[in-house]
Amino acid sequence: MTKTMFEPSITSRPVYGVLSPGVGSAHLFVADGEGADAVCDLFAKAEAAEMKAASHIIYMPGANGCDKTADLQALGVAQFYRAPSFASAQSRLAKVLADAHMGLQIYAAGTEGLMAQVAALAQAAGLPYEAVQMEHRGSLARRVQCVHCKGVTENVRLDPFHCSHCGLSLFVRDHFSRRLAAFQGVNIDAEDPGQVPASVERFK
Amino acid sequence: MSLDFNVETFRGDYTFKNSAKAIKRFPFPFPEDSYMYSVNMEPHVPGAVGSVFEHLFDVDEHYVAEMRDRAQVLAEDPLRCQTLPHMELAGWDLLELIMESKARDYPQWFELHKDGDNWHWINKPLQIEQKFTFMDASTLPYGPMEYITRQTQGDFTLQDQRDDDLWIEAGMVTTQADWSLDFDIGMSFKQWHAPVPLAHQMNIFDRALKFLLKLQHGAPVRRFNWTMTVDALLDTSPENYPKWGPSKTTMTPETIGHRQHLRVELQTLHRLPRSNAIVFPIRCYLIRFEELVTVPKWARRLHRVVRDIPDELATYKGFLRNKPLMLDYLAQFDDGQPTSPGFGAD
Amino acid sequence: MSVGAPKIPVVVAEVVEVNALIKRFRFQRRDGAAMPVFSGGSHVVVEMDDHGTRRMNPYSLMSHPADTLGYEISVRRDEVGRGGSLYMHTHVRPGMEMVLSQPVNLFPLDARAKKHLMIAGGIGITPFLAQMAQVEAMGGRFELHYSVRSPALGAYVEHLQEQYGSRVHVYYDELKQQIDLKTLLKSQPLGTHIYVCGPKGMIAWVKATAAAMGWPALAVHSEEFLAPPVGLAFEVQLAASGKSFTVQPNQSLLEAIEAAGVEAPYLCRGGACGQCETDVLRCDGHIEHNDHWLTDAQKASHTKIMPCVSRFRGAALILDR
Numbered sequence: 112m113t114k115t116m117f118e119p120s121i122t123s124r125p126v127y128g129v130l131s132p133g134v135g136s137a138h139l140f141v142a143d144g145e146g147a148d149a150v151c152d153l154f155a156k157a158e159a160a161e162m163k164a165a166s167h168i169i170y171m172p173g174a175n176g177c178d179k180t181a182d183l184q185a186l187g188v189a190q191f192y193r194a195p196s197f198a199s200a201q202s203r204l205a206k207v208l209a210d211a212h213m214g215l216q217i218y219a220a221g222t223e224g225l226m227a228q229v230a231a232l233a234q235a236a237g238l239p240y241e242a243v244q245m246e247h248r249g250s251l252a253r254r255v256q257c258v259h260c261k262g263v264t265e266n267v268r269l270d271p272f273h274c275s276h277c278g279l280s281l282f283v284r285d286h287f288s289r290r291l292a293a294f295q296g297v298n299i300d301a302e303d304p305g306q307v308p309a310s311v312e313r314f315k
Numbered sequence: 316m317s318l319d320f321n322v323e324t325f326r327g328d329y330t331f332k333n334s335a336k337a338i339k340r341f342p343f344p345f346p347e348d349s350y351m352y353s354v355n356m357e358p359h360v361p362g363a364v365g366s367v368f369e370h371l372f373d374v375d376e377h378y379v380a381e382m383r384d385r386a387q388v389l390a391e392d393p394l395r396c397q398t399l400p401h402m403e404l405a406g407w408d409l410l411e412l413i414m415e416s417k418a419r420d421y422p423q424w425f426e427l428h429k430d431g432d433n434w435h436w437i438n439k440p441l442q443i444e445q446k447f448t449f450m451d452a453s454t455l456p457y458g459p460m461e462y463i464t465r466q467t468q469g470d471f472t473l474q475d476q477r478d479d480d481l482w483i484e485a486g487m488v489t490t491q492a493d494w495s496l497d498f499d500i501g502m503s504f505k506q507w508h509a510p511v512p513l514a515h516q517m518n519i520f521d522r523a524l525k526f527l528l529k530l531q532h533g534a535p536v537r538r539f540n541w542t543m544t545v546d547a548l549l550d551t552s553p554e555n556y557p558k559w560g561p562s563k564t565t566m567t568p569e570t571i572g573h574r575q576h577l578r579v580e581l582q583t584l585h586r587l588p589r590s591n592a593i594v595f596p597i598r599c600y601l602i603r604f605e606e607l608v609t610v611p612k613w614a615r616r617l618h619r620v621v622r623d624i625p626d627e628l629a630t631y632k633g634f635l636r637n638k639p640l641m642l643d644y645l646a647q648f649d650d651g652q653p654t655s656p657g658f659g660a661d
Numbered sequence: 662m663s664v665g666a667p668k669i670p671v672v673v674a675e676v677v678e679v680n681a682l683i684k685r686f687r688f689q690r691r692d693g694a695a696m697p698v699f700s701g702g703s704h705v706v707v708e709m710d711d712h713g714t715r716r717m718n719p720y721s722l723m724s725h726p727a728d729t730l731g732y733e734i735s736v737r738r739d740e741v742g743r744g745g746s747l748y749m750h751t752h753v754r755p756g757m758e759m760v761l762s763q764p765v766n767l768f769p770l771d772a773r774a775k776k777h778l779m780i781a782g783g784i785g786i787t788p789f790l791a792q793m794a795q796v797e798a799m800g801g802r803f804e805l806h807y808s809v810r811s812p813a814l815g816a817y818v819e820h821l822q823e824q825y826g827s828r829v830h831v832y833y834d835e836l837k838q839q840i841d842l843k844t845l846l847k848s849q850p851l852g853t854h855i856y857v858c859g860p861k862g863m864i865a866w867v868k869a870t871a872a873a874m875g876w877p878a879l880a881v882h883s884e885e886f887l888a889p890p891v892g893l894a895f896e897v898q899l900a901a902s903g904k905s906f907t908v909q910p911n912q913s914l915l916e917a918i919e920a921a922g923v924e925a926p927y928l929c930r931g932g933a934c935g936q937c938e939t940d941v942l943r944c945d946g947h948i949e950h951n952d953h954w955l956t957d958a959q960k961a962s963h964t965k966i967m968p969c970v971s972r973f974r975g976a977a978l979i980l981d982r
């Protein structure tokens with residue numbers, strides 16, 4: 112699997128790297144969908160062998176149905192947990208962070224929305240944003256906040272799309288908030304109500 | 316009091332207007348006949364008596380009405396004022412800066428009496444009197460930043476400084492030119508400026524940031540920004556875009572002089588002493604086209620600026636669609652005569 | 662026109678010999694007005710007129726940040742340095758008039774930290790004195806590990822222990838006591854930030870140890886003093902207006918041009934806006950480019966100068982102005 116290629120974007124949009132084994136006392140991985148491949152690639156490296164005893168992987172299948180639980184289970188790390196969704200894993204994640212000490216390494220892999228939410232939680236726990244390693248794999252569907260009603264719509268593929276909360280037609284900007292872990296959606300027919308161009312599948 | 320401050324609205328029937336005196340002191344932002352982004356920062360030193368630069372914080376005839384408008388915006392959407400937890404100290408710095416400046420510069424309207432940490436603040440135009448303990452938020456009805464910015468014209472953002480960057484981590488934003496505090500809060504200097512066209516490639520943000528990281532207490536700086544607004548709406552927020560967006564489509568050659576406003580932001584930057592944060596007051600001044608053209612130099616110059624502005628900027632500032640209407644209107648006042656350099660009227 | 666931050670004219674109110682190596686100085690404003698409050702970790706630049714040599718040394722403020730009656734610094738006698746500390750030790754007496762810069766903070770606390778872990782070596786204790794007072798007043802969590810040569814040289818140890826009790830840990834080199842850094846760094850809660858101020862070797866040791874234990878670099882802070890551009894006098898010639906004059910140590914090139922009655926453009930006066938850019942017609946020497954405007958190539962070519970912040974060292978500088 113190769114790294115995702117991104118189109119050039121604006122300076123608020125994060126750029127992602129490739130996971131590599133970090134030094135530290137403990138290692139926390141959070142991945143969704145194809146993100147499992149990035150975690151497996153990391154553990155395929157020789158230096159990662161000794162990390163296994165101090166590693167904790169939290170995994171959830173992708174919204175597209177991609178489920179690589181078996182691959183991750185086979186790694187044999189100290190703790191593996193499969194969560195049905197990110198929301199359901201959030202309290203577990205919060206507890207792990209609350210109990211953690213400096214020296215913990217955090218890795219996030221998979222969709223942008225997942226990685227951003229992990230980074231936001233880590234930041235709330237007091238770690239610098241840059242301390243979270245991120246690697247994009249899988250879908251480019253976006254997590255988008257409606258600037259009007261503040262509701263977040265997950266897995267947005269179409270542009271424009273209907274806000275899943277207020278129903279307005281939104282176009283998706285590249286402007287990205289790390290705190291909200293979301294792109295911004297803005298009403299496309301605000302000036303000319305009713306004139307909504309046809310949606311295209313921009314984020315696959 | 317009624318003599319000092321207008322009774323007017325910035326929504327609904329839009330009774331906002333500038334007096335002759337307000338037009339005369341309007342901060343016209345163009346020093347020359349064309350406009351492009353630049354690192355336009357200069358020391359915020361006191362200017363001529365009567366000008367908007369006379370005092371650190373300008374209080375003008377719109378003060379009371381603007382504060383009423385702000386209260387309405389906040390009642391509808393409290394998220395326009397937010398403070399991340401570590402920014403409360405900067406809020407106290409700001410409260411002190413504003414209270415001390417206003418009490419010193421406008422003693423007829425504001426008083427501040429201090430007995431150690433026991434402070435007594437009197438705001439006559441808004442009929443507010445408050446005794447409180449400095450640095451004890453429980454003695455104020457709101458947090459310190461919200462308390463004082465409900466009584467001060469202009470938007471305010473507070474930037475924490477760390478890791479060689481500035482982070483927008485608190486703000487009171489109800490008179491913004493179409494950007495969302497709720498979305499941008501927590502971002503770094505280049506992140507929150509990401510949507511701006513051309514300026515990144517011109518290295519404007521690199522240079523401005525390096526300059527600001529060294530900004531010193533006691534040496535504030537200022538710059539102008541500007542855009543166009545239909546009707547005297549202070550709250551052109553992205554949140555409410557579906558409400559105000561349609562106003563752009565109903566302008567006609569007959570109504571443009573009255574409805575189209577040049578919107579000027581006098582932005583200042585001040586280092587705050589206790590928190591080492593930077594406060595960024597963004598003071599919005601509105602002027603109708605028909606008010607502006609009473610100054611011949613401004614009319615000529617605005618025509619040329621709008622005529623020659625790159626489409627990227629007109630699009631970003633949201634007035635591309637009405638640019639032809641604007642040019643038709645402004646052209647009547649441009650006889651092709653040269654204009655003198657600098658901001659001032661001839 | 663000088664528009665930078667106003668300097669603070671002070672009188673030396675008190676000089677205290679803390680121990681054989683360290684003296685403490687207290688400054689008050691000459692006009693009796695209040696000093697600006699400041700943030701813990703700030704320093705001021707003390708201007709000294711050392712028998713004709715102008716010295717500008719930065720010292721951390723150690724007094725309580727809310728104390729607006731006066732500022733305090735501690736100066737360690739340094740026999741080999743540039744001489745500022747020797748001057749402070751041998752010449753500065755109560756009643757003397759001096760000039761301070763506004764406080765500048767290049768060593769700020771990270772206000773988001775869940776805990777502040779402070780590591781001081783010797784005279785490096787001074788910024789922490791102000792920081793601890795500020796964190797304490799705001800109810801923040803901190804711990805100090807302070808390493809000094811001997812009990813006799815342990816400046817402020819008693820005061821600190823009295824004030825902050827078990828949060829202060831002192832280590833004496835002479836008694837073979839050393840900070841057990843590995844153990845210390847292993848047990849810190851997530852969100853802890855490290856601050857280290859002391860000898861270069863100590864800073865490097867703390868940074869390397871933290872990095873090897875997986876601490877993010879952005880959670881480890883060390884004090885850095887930016888030596889203010891040493892304001893040496895230099896000669897300049899203006900070709901267009903036909904003037905030549907000396908730029909004094911305490912003025913910028915732009916100020917000197919203005920003082921000579923020559924109009925020069927400017928806006929920011931801080932090296933960012935580009936307005937004051939001036940062509941260099943001849944440069945026999947070295948331009949100290951302190952601006953953010955010129956590209957590296959332009960700087961290297963010595964054909965442009967930003968007079969608001971940049972200076973010159975050498976035989977001749979001729980500008981197109």
Ligand code: HEM
Nearest residue numbers: 352353354355472483494507508510511514523540541595
């Ligand atoms: C530190 C305080 C500052 C804050 C909080 C701030 C905030 C902002 C925001 C929120 C925007 C709108 C971005 C969007 O479209 O979403 C903006 C636009 C802009 N800013 Fe800043 N800014 C600051 C300082 C500066 C400085 C010092 C400069 C330049 C010297 C600058 C130059 C600009 C420019 C050129 C634009 C585009 C404006 C337009 O065309 O309407 N800003 N700023």
Ligand code: FES
Nearest residue numbers: 930934935937969
């Ligand atoms: S005056 Fe702005 S760079 Fe010199």
